[in-house]
Structure formats: C-alpha cells, structure tokens
Amino acid sequence: MAKKEPSQNEPVQQLGITDESSLKNILSEAFSGADSTGGKDDSYKELETAKLIIATFLNPAYINSTSNLSAEEIDDISDAYYMNLIFDDELIDKKITSFIELKRSETKEPKNLLSFLSEIAGKGIDANRMNQNNGLISRFIGNRTR
Amino acid sequence: MDELQKLNTVFSRFIVIFGGEYGRCKSLSETALVFLELLHTQKTKVITNMPIKYPVFSNLEITPLVETKQFDLNELSKMKNSIMVWDEMHNDLFSRNFNTEKNKFIPNISVGFRKDNIKLRGSLQFFDTLEKMMGLMMEMVIIPSFVTKYSSDSEEDRKIRISNKDFTVSWECTDKKNNNERFYIKINLYPFLKMYNTNFKPYTLAVNHSEYMERLYKNKKTYSEEYVNICSEKINENETNWRGGLEEIP
Numbered sequence: 001m002a003k004k005e006p007s008q009n010e011p012v013q014q015l016g017i018t019d020e021s022s023l024k025n026i027l028s029e030a031f032s033g034a035d036s037t038g039g040k041d042d043s044y045k046e047l048e049t050a051k052l053i054i055a056t057f058l059n060p061a062y063i064n065s066t067s068n069l070s071a072e073e074i075d076d077i078s079d080a081y082y083m084n085l086i087f088d089d090e091l092i093d094k095k096i097t098s099f100i101e102l103k104r105s106e107t108k109e110p111k112n113l114l115s116f117l118s119e120i121a122g123k124g125i126d127a128n129r130m131n132q133n134n135g136l137i138s139r140f141i142g143n144r145t146r
Numbered sequence: 147m148d149e150l151q152k153l154n155t156v157f158s159r160f161i162v163i164f165g166g167e168y169g170r171c172k173s174l175s176e177t178a179l180v181f182l183e184l185l186h187t188q189k190t191k192v193i194t195n196m197p198i199k200y201p202v203f204s205n206l207e208i209t210p211l212v213e214t215k216q217f218d219l220n221e222l223s224k225m226k227n228s229i230m231v232w233d234e235m236h237n238d239l240f241s242r243n244f245n246t247e248k249n250k251f252i253p254n255i256s257v258g259f260r261k262d263n264i265k266l267r268g269s270l271q272f273f274d275t276l277e278k279m280m281g282l283m284m285e286m287v288i289i290p291s292f293v294t295k296y297s298s299d300s301e302e303d304r305k306i307r308i309s310n311k312d313f314t315v316s317w318e319c320t321d322k323k324n325n326n327e328r329f330y331i332k333i334n335l336y337p338f339l340k341m342y343n344t345n346f347k348p349y350t351l352a353v354n355h356s357e358y359m360e361r362l363y364k365n366k367k368t369y370s371e372e373y374v375n376i377c378s379e380k381i382n383e384n385e386t387n388w389r390g391g392l393e394e395i396p
Contacts, residue, residue, distance in 0.1 A: 013190050013205050014188060014190070014205060015184060015185075015188045015189065015190050015203055015204075015205055015206060016203065016204035016205045017202060017203065017204070018201065018202055018203065018204050019201075019202055022201075022202050023185075023202045025337070026181075026202065026337040026338070029311075029334055029336060029337045030178065030182075030333050030334050030335070030336075030337055030338070031149060031332075031333060031334070032334060
C-alpha cells in the first residue's frame with residue numbers, strides 16, 4: 001500500500017511554546033480593550049441606527065404617530081447621530097429630536113409605523129455605499145487595485 | 147463577527163498588505179499579525195526581509211528574504227506552508243518597472259504561493275506605487291490607525307504611548323476577495339514592540355530570478371557573468387544587513 005503523502009496543510013514539525021505565561025500575557029495585553037471602543041463596521045452602525053430609531057418610535061407617546069421622513073432624511077439623521085458621538089453636543093441631539101417631531105406633524109402622504117419599520121428592515125446594508133472607496137482607503141489604494 | 151472570526155478571515159487570505167504613510171505601525175502590525183498567525187496555524191517557517199524575533203516560539207525557522215531567486219517556483223517549493231513577510235514591498239515591486247524583466251518573478255507569486263500554501267504579509271505606503279499585477283493579486287488591504295492621539299508632535303506622541311503602554315490601533319480591513327467588505331480589528335501592539343527592529347532599513351532584493359538571468363545571458367553574455375558576482379555581493383550585503391538588524395532586537 002502506497003505511503004500517504006502529508007497534506008499541504010499539515011505542518012511537518014510542531015510549533016513549540018517556550019514560555020506559556022509570557023504568551024498569555026502578550027495575548028491578554030494585545031486584546032485587552034478589543035470590545036470597548038474603536039472602529040465599528042458599517043453593518044454595526046446601520047443596526048445601531050435602526051435600533052435607535054425603532055426605540056424612539058416604539059415610545060408609547062409616539063406609537064400612534066406618523067412619520068414623513070424621506071430616505072435621505074433618515075440617512076442624514078443617522079449621520080448626525082454618529083457624528084455627534086464624537087462631537088458630543090447636546091444641541092445636535094435636541095435638533096435631531098425636534099426635527100423628527102416636526103416631521104411627524106406633517107400630514108402630506110403620512111407613513112404609518114409599520115411601513116416605516118419595514119423600510120428600515122428592508123434597507124439592510126447599502127452594498128453600493130460600502131463599495132465606495134472614500135477617505136483614507138481611497139488615498140492609499142488609489143487606482144491600482146480596482 | 148467577533149475578533150477571532152475576523153482574524154481567521156485575515157489568516158485565510160493569501161496576500162494581505164498593510165498600507166499607510168510613516169508612523170502608522172505597519173511593520174509592527176505585520177509582526178503582530180504573523181505572531182498571531184503562527185500561533186493559530188502552527189506554521190513553523192517564516193521568510194522575511196525584515197528581522198523578526200519571537201522568543202515565545204520554538205521550532206521556528208526564520209529565513210532572510212534577500213534575492214528574487216527565492217521566488218522561482220522550485221525555490222518556493224522549499225518554503226511550503228510558510229509565511230512570507232515583505233516590508234516596504236514597493237522598493238522591489240515599483241510600478242514603473244512593470245514591463246521589465248526585473249518584475250517577471252511576480253507571476254510566480256500567483257501560481258506558487260497558493261500551490262505551496264505560502265501566505266504573503268507585506269507593507270507599503272501608497273498603493274499607486276505598487277506594480278500593477280501585484281496590486282490586482284492582493285486579497286486584503288489593512289490600514290492601521292491609532293485609536294488614541296496623545297500629541298500632534300510625533301516624537302512626543304511616541305514617548306507618551308510607550309509610557310502608557312498604549313499602541314492600540316484599529317486595523318481597517320478591506321476584504322477585496324469578498325466584495326470589498328470592510329471590518330475593523332482593535333489590537334494593542336505594545337507587547338509586540340520588542341519583536342522587531344523599528345530602525346531597520348530593508349535593502350532591495352538582489353535581482354537574480356531565473357527569467358532575468360536567462361534574458362541577461364541571451365542579450366549580454368559577458369556582462370551576465372560579471373552580474374553573477376555583483377549579485378552575490380548584493381546578497382551578502384543584504385544578509386549582513388538583515389543579521390545586523392536581528393542582533394539589534396533585544
């Protein structure tokens with residue numbers, strides 16, 4: 001019977017660890033703050049925005065109200081909310097809230113809550129937006145890799 | 147995706163490039179990535195043009211990358227199941243050399259690396275300076291950015307960073323293989339600082355891959371014999387530089 005050839009993925013010799021406690025220290029130090037702050041990916045942002053808007057609309061005070069927010073306005077509110085996480089200005093939060101409330105008072109083509117939520121749920125992650133290389137990425141990637 | 151899933155995605159890509167200008171911790175990020183990858187994949191071979199020291203690992207074979215002959219397909223077979231670290235790779239893969247014999251070893255990367263299961267982890271500053279074919283082959287781009295800024299003065303910032311043991315960066319990963327999906331990995335690079343030499347200058351590789359040498363022999367037979375000597379001097383110089391850099395790592 002022919003001898004079995006070692007698979008490409010099987011290392012010939014095993015990697016050894018000389019000092020396990022040092023290794024543990026390195027790893028715990030490297031990932032000590034991994035879950036607290038730092039970058040959030042786009043899908044996470046979208047989800048958080050959706051949760052925020054849903055939470056606002058599910059407030060009993062507004063449950064029977066209507067919304068006239070257009071898709072662009074929802075995007076703007078979402079952007080403003082995330083920018084304000086950095087700038088932390090109360091006035092912007094108030095402006096967002098009052099803008100949403102003002103919009104509710106409009107009666108032209110009113111949307112009910114259900115259609116609004118289904119719009120958010122159906123929106124998902126905008127693939128085109130994610131594919132746009134903007135800012136840092138486009139500066140470094142340039143045209144080479146497209 | 148949790149951090150491990152994200153890292154697994156990075157490990158699974160054959161060509162991963164760190165990008166960005168000076169002081170973004172590209173080389174340090176490479177050092178950390180290879181460390182984690184070795185640990186995860188249990189690979190035991192690293193070939194690198196910058197000296198790296200991993201005292202935590204034993205049975206690890208680290209070979210200097212000094213000449214383009216190392217990219218010949220028969221040479222790559224000797225490096226099966228390894229990780230290649232190629233710092234400042236635009237020095238050797240400059241975009242303006244794209245049509246010359248000097249860059250003719252690049253197609254070997256697309257063939258040999260996958261067949262021999264060699265993973266390439268490189269770094270460069272601007273992607274437009276990179277050879278076009280290499281740019282098209284890269285599967286993932288990672289741009290590291292510091293999470294906290296301590297000072298606008300780079301020197302001052304570095305001093306505070308070291309005293310605070312905070313080299314926390316966010317790796318902005320663009321997965322070109324998966325429709326440019328983007329995700330972030332947050333990692334403190336401080337524990338990896340002593341594993342590489344920040345002042346090391348990688349010299350350009352000696353150009354002696356088989357296609358280049360054959361062409362040279364056909365066109366300039368007398369010079370090609372002289373070139374062999376020039377090349378071996380260059381290889382010695384590169385190796386001395388590499389070993390000198392390794393000795394400087396504490």
